[in-house]
Amino acid sequence: MTALEIEALSHHFGGLTALSGVSLAVAPGERLAIIGPNGAGKTTLFNLVTGILRPSAGRIRLFGQDVTRLPTHRRAQLGLARTFQITTLFPRLTVLDSVLLAVQGLDPARFALHRRRDAYGHLRERAESLLADWGLADRATQVTRQLSYGEQRQVELVLALAGAPKVLLLDEPTAGLSPAETASVAEMIRRFSRDTTILLIEHDMDVALDLVDRVAVLFQGRVLAEGSKDKIKGDPEVAAIYLGTDDA
Amino acid sequence: MSKRIAISAAVVVLVALPVVLSSYQLGLVTKMLIFGIFAMSLDLLLGYAGLPSLGHAAYFGIAAYTVGLLALRVANNFWLDFPAGLLIAGGVSALFGLFALRARGSYFLMITLALGQVLWGIAFGWRSLTGGDDGLPSVPRPRLPLPWSLTEGVPFYYFVLACFVAAIGLLTLIVSSPFGRALVGIRESERRMEVLGYDVWRYKYVAFILAGLFAGLAGNLFVYFNGFVSPSYLNILFSASALLMVILGGAGTLVGPAIGAAVIVALENVISAYMERWVLVLGVIYVLVTLFAPAGLVGLVRQRWERSRA
Numbered sequence: 001m002t003a004l005e006i007e008a009l010s011h012h013f014g015g016l017t018a019l020s021g022v023s024l025a026v027a028p029g030e031r032l033a034i035i036g037p038n039g040a041g042k043t044t045l046f047n048l049v050t051g052i053l054r055p056s057a058g059r060i061r062l063f064g065q066d067v068t069r070l071p072t073h074r075r076a077q078l079g080l081a082r083t084f085q086i087t088t089l090f091p092r093l094t095v096l097d098s099v100l101l102a103v104q105g106l107d108p109a110r111f112a113l114h115r116r117r118d119a120y121g122h123l124r125e126r127a128e129s130l131l132a133d134w135g136l137a138d139r140a141t142q143v144t145r146q147l148s149y150g151e152q153r154q155v156e157l158v159l160a161l162a163g164a165p166k167v168l169l170l171d172e173p174t175a176g177l178s179p180a181e182t183a184s185v186a187e188m189i190r191r192f193s194r195d196t197t198i199l200l201i202e203h204d205m206d207v208a209l210d211l212v213d214r215v216a217v218l219f220q221g222r223v224l225a226e227g228s229k230d231k232i233k234g235d236p237e238v239a240a241i242y243l244g245t246d247d248a
Numbered sequence: 249m250s251k252r253i254a255i256s257a258a259v260v261v262l263v264a265l266p267v268v269l270s271s272y273q274l275g276l277v278t279k280m281l282i283f284g285i286f287a288m289s290l291d292l293l294l295g296y297a298g299l300p301s302l303g304h305a306a307y308f309g310i311a312a313y314t315v316g317l318l319a320l321r322v323a324n325n326f327w328l329d330f331p332a333g334l335l336i337a338g339g340v341s342a343l344f345g346l347f348a349l350r351a352r353g354s355y356f357l358m359i360t361l362a363l364g365q366v367l368w369g370i371a372f373g374w375r376s377l378t379g380g381d382d383g384l385p386s387v388p389r390p391r392l393p394l395p396w397s398l399t400e401g402v403p404f405y406y407f408v409l410a411c412f413v414a415a416i417g418l419l420t421l422i423v424s425s426p427f428g429r430a431l432v433g434i435r436e437s438e439r440r441m442e443v444l445g446y447d448v449w450r451y452k453y454v455a456f457i458l459a460g461l462f463a464g465l466a467g468n469l470f471v472y473f474n475g476f477v478s479p480s481y482l483n484i485l486f487s488a489s490a491l492l493m494v495i496l497g498g499a500g501t502l503v504g505p506a507i508g509a510a511v512i513v514a515l516e517n518v519i520s521a522y523m524e525r526w527v528l529v530l531g532v533i534y535v536l537v538t539l540f541a542p543a544g545l546v547g548l549v550r551q552r553w554e555r556s557r558a
Contacts (some may be wrong), residue, residue: 038395050443052439052443071447072442072443073442073443073444073445073446073447074446076442076443076444076445081443081444082443083441084330084439088435088437088439088440089440090432090433090436090437091436091437092436093432093436095434099431100429101429101430101433101441101444102432102444104426104429105441105444105445105446106444106445107426110426110430110445110446111424111425111426111427111430111450111451112425112426112427113421113422113425113426113428113454114421114425115421115425115426116421116424116425117424117425117426117428118424122427123426132434150528152255159440159444162444163444180410219471
């Protein structure tokens, strides 16, 4: 069974075609990089998979279940998580509060209003152990917007991991980071559970190729090439896009 | 710890007030408590869920009219009238929420305003039922199987105080529950909350109805207190005053809006004795708060407190 199956997915913004007929299949535990120049449709693809946008045509299946028409939160309940390219954290909440919200999101107690959240000890335990695991325990009581940009990207990843997702979409997790920060975020991703299926959008080819098993190249809303890292590295068309040779 | 002391002190003072205050002053405090409940109900929307409603008077007013009409025309039976006021306020907010929550930000503000004005228009125009702009006079206070009559100022004050304590207790529980924390998350980032598995619409909708219910509680108490309700308790100016109470006290703090309500009630009482341009004063207060205390009075105190510790 595939973890995520995308079948002939298309999306138009008015007259502009952002994606046309994209098909991809990702096996459980696999790590796939999606690369391509700006405007290739990478983030649109993630927005379609998470249900933030509705496709014009095509199907999306999560572990065999058709989720094409499901709202975003229902897909999250099925084990789909994502990070955003532009940080959309909870700026005025503390790091611990933010992680608590992420933990609570998939917990049966998420809708309870008759007891204080403090009464649900397991939520706090889980949040604290996540922060400890990812080296953010000493940041727990800090307000998110006071963290450095690199730390905010790390919090972003921890929020996505909080629900122990089966499929995780990472949208340029290292964008805007210094080389040192990039290395620490890459190290974090390398440590993610191998049970988690990961789709990674990444601009930095070296970072991407280092983290994944397989690569898909998106260009002008289509899958231009797909395959093993070596195959993609040797692909002349891909090289043309990235290096801008005349025969592209 | 200091919080617990402050709460105990406030409770002692509120319980002891009837001993030291004249009956006129006690009436004023009663009104502060009622408007405090109203302001806190709006804070659940504005301060926690981040929903700026400019039509919150609708639920206060419709509850007041419901209780007033039932008490005058059907039966002055507390066990019928009081729950009916809450039920109608909750029902109307459940209906209006369906429309209002389709929009966000300033559009939400405009829709809540328009829906509120619809009720105002009905109360104003349907003279045979509502008395039009003359309102409903001589609404009697309820008779309860208590040794004290609620027509007296002091027992009624304690009745309102009990309702106020219940309201602040329930609301405090709600905002610190998983549900309430989720509302804060929605205020901060709706998109993020969806991706984390939250059915954002459902949270907002329940918050909208709860806010309507607590506004209804305030409306119920007010019509008993005042013995009179008119369309002005349904209109935009009253909704805007409630917003000002929340902002003045400090949105997202519950206690702040209750304090804001007390300040506005006190100021209105003093100022309207000297001039008629009360709305002008409200406007000036709004400007001053946004300029000098954007986090409200509670925010100012917190800032001082943190500075003194640093």
